[in-house]
Amino acid sequence: MALAEETPEKHCWVCFATERDDHSAEWVSPCRCKGCTKWIHQACLQRWLDEKQKGNSGGSVSCPQCGTQYHIVFPKMGPVVYFLQQVDRALSRISPFAAVGVVVGTVYWSAVTYGAVTVMQVVGHKKGLYVMERADPLFLLMGLPTIPVVLVLGKMIRWEDYLVRLWQRYSYKRKLPPGSSRYLPRVPVDGPNSGDHLSVSRTLCGALIFPSIASLVGRLLFRRTSSNLQRTILGGIAFVLIKGVLKVYFKQQQYVSQANRQILNYPERSGGGQTDGSDDTEDSGNE
Amino acid sequence: MALAEETPEKHCWVCFATERDDHSAEWVSPCRCKGCTKWIHQACLQRWLDEKQKGNSGGSVSCPQCGTQYHIVFPKMGPVVYFLQQVDRALSRISPFAAVGVVVGTVYWSAVTYGAVTVMQVVGHKKGLYVMERADPLFLLMGLPTIPVVLVLGKMIRWEDYLVRLWQRYSYKRKLPPGSSRYLPRVPVDGPNSGDHLSVSRTLCGALIFPSIASLVGRLLFRRTSSNLQRTILGGIAFVLIKGVLKVYFKQQQYVSQANRQILNYPERSGGGQTDGSDDTEDSGNE
Incomplete structure (x- = not known):
């Protein structure tokens, strides 16, 4: 080889x-x-x-x-092609930021519009227009979009949960009968705080519809108030209070219901009805 | 037992x-x-x-x-709690749809605004306002948002790619010298069609900025045209044509560059420079 x-x-x-x-x-x-x-x-x-x-x-x-x-x-390309390549690359690099800008602009412009509509709704159509026409444009462009932001942030304050917790602490101290024969009612693991998680869509929609509800409640409950602004503010406060009381009551009831749940005995005969949990000696050892 | x-x-x-x-x-x-x-x-x-x-x-x-x-x-709850529970459930079920509605409304309103701004940009500020004030509101609410939609759809028509493919088919038929000594230049697998994928952000931004560019080009190239509308339309056509020609040229050059790529020999000595691919007998068998 x-x-x-x-x-x-x-x-x-x-x-x-x-x-x-x-x-x-x-x-x-x-x-x-x-x-x-x-x-x-x-x-x-x-x-x-x-x-x-x-x-x-x-x-x-x-x-x-x-x-x-x-x-x-x-192969080497001419300066024109090189220039076009640079332009193409720059556009590709910029376009995502520009798209983000478009989205931000869309949200911003809608927030401005929402703010303006809300102002007209709260103080009245004509007066709202008059106020906004006389205001500083820069102030309007900054102030109007903060209206929906403040509404959403305000909606995120869950003061009802705080009240429910207070109520529970109070009611536990009271409800301790000495030497009770039964086991204590259990403390549910998912208390009212974690029970309904903060839903984004619900918070957003609730916040955005709040001025309309406040205006409606104001017109229903405070017909005598002549000022549009006052009436809407009173309506808003009334709505928040009524809703808060109902929510606290509902959550407390849900908590009590959870605390007093019972697991039933399995009905041994197919024809037999549901047996109550406390009836614990029935059907035992019939095999 | x-x-x-x-x-x-x-x-x-x-x-x-x-x-x-x-x-x-x-x-x-x-x-x-x-x-x-x-x-x-x-x-x-x-x-x-x-x-x-x-x-x-x-x-x-x-x-x-x-x-x-x-x-x-x-435990059974009272009718009030039951009612509140139903309301709570209904709100939870509705809120995602309402949130989608908010998003759609935001996009729609921005499209309306963009359409109105574009009309004022194309036909002139005062005339645009005059036209829109005299038009049917329903027509405006339907017509204005279609302006950005049409722009985006128009941007998605990639007529330059079609021209590039035509050019390539033509140039291949021409460039077939009989009995050429070298291998034919290869056909790149990623032709100009698949080369730059349709980027969403670039399409969107390009479409939305097009009226501004058309207006700018019209003002630069067709100063003598007195009508705002005519000038902007001429500017838009000019811009599309110039950009199309440049794009076709650029893509064709990219294609040619890809077709004529060469893989170089590995430089065997560390001090030696890059050897050209065509120099295929150099350094062979010197071990």
């Missing part, structure tokens, strides 16, 4: 053709590999790269054997 | 206490289980249920042994 040391015949590790098979083919040795994986046809390597890059023409590819990254060169 | 058939002593499968340990404890047999897992303290089962439900007080729990679902009863 005489090894030809000078120039061992090239053969392509993709198509297995040798130099003799195609004299015109272009050869390349793109990596550190020696021996039988040293040489490859330029065209075969191009096809193989296309497979590897899978549509990402800018991706770098390395030799699977020695790990050398292939050095791919592209 | 005499098995007491009548009443085998109860013992709780949670705390292992028997009836003798605590006579006052309440017992329950909540499932189909017999024998040593038949009985459990009501209080122990309550604690175990709390563990199983983990805060979801409405969830159903089954016996881990026999799979029977426990029958949990709550």
Whole structure:
């Protein structure tokens, strides 16, 4: 076995053709590999790269054997193409921020509009327009969008939960009959605080509809008040108080209901009705 | 071993206490289980249920042994609590739809505003206001938001890609020298069509800024046109044409560049420079 040391015949590790098979083919040795994986046809390597890059023409590819990254060169492009490429890249880089700006602008503009509508609703249509026309535009552009923000933030203050907790603490101290025969009513693990999680959609909608409700309640309950602003404010306060009382009562009742839940005995006979949990000796050991 | 058939002593499968340990404890047999897992303290089962439900007080729990679902009863609540519960549930069910409505309303209102601003930009501020004030409000509320929609849809028509493909088909037919010595330039797998994917943010921003650009180009190129509308339309057409030509040229150049990429030989000596790919016999077999 005489090894030809000078120039061992090239053969392509993709198509297995040798130099003799195609004299015109272009050869390349793109990596550190020696021996039988040293040489490859330029065209075969191009096809193989296309497979590897899978549509990402800018991706770098390395030799699977020695790990050398292939050095791919592209023909030089003119200054016009270079300039267009830079513009294209800049636009691609800017556009996400611009899109965020569009979204923020949309939300902001809707908040401004909502604020203006709310002002007209609270102080009356004509007076609202008059007030806003005379106000500083900068003040309006800053002040109007804060109206929905303040409404949402205000809606997030859950003072009813605080009252429910206070009530529970008070009622526990009272309800401790000494030497009671039964087990104490249990303390539910999901108290009223964690019970209804803060729903984003409900908070948002509740906050945004609040001025309309306040105006409505004001018109229903405080017809004698002539000032639109006063009437709406009174209506809002009345609505918040009524709703708060109902909510505290409801949560307390839910808590009591949870605390006094019972697990029933399994009805052993299919014809038999539900047996009460306290009836604990029934059907025991009838097998 | 005499098995007491009548009443085998109860013992709780949670705390292992028997009836003798605590006579006052309440017992329950909540499932189909017999024998040593038949009985459990009501209080122990309550604690175990709390563990199983983990805060979801409405969830159903089954016996881990026999799979029977426990029958949990709550004390009856008054009609007021029932009513409040129904209201609470209805609000929870409605609020996601209402939130979607808020989002849709926000987008719609911004589209209306954008449409109005665009009309004023295209036909001039005063004339735009005059036209919109005299138009049917319903027509405005329907027509103005379609302006941004039409702009975005128009931006999504990629006529430049079509032109690039036409150009490539034409240039391939021309560039086929018979019996060329080299391999044909390869056809890049990611042609100009799939090259830049349709970016949502870029389409949106490009569409929304188009009227401003059209107005600007119109003012720069068609100063003599007195009509605001005509000038902006001419500016828009000019901008689209110029941009289209540049884009087609850029994409074609990118395609040519991709088609003519070369993978270079690996420089064998550390001091040696990059060897050209066509120089395919250099350094071969010098080991």
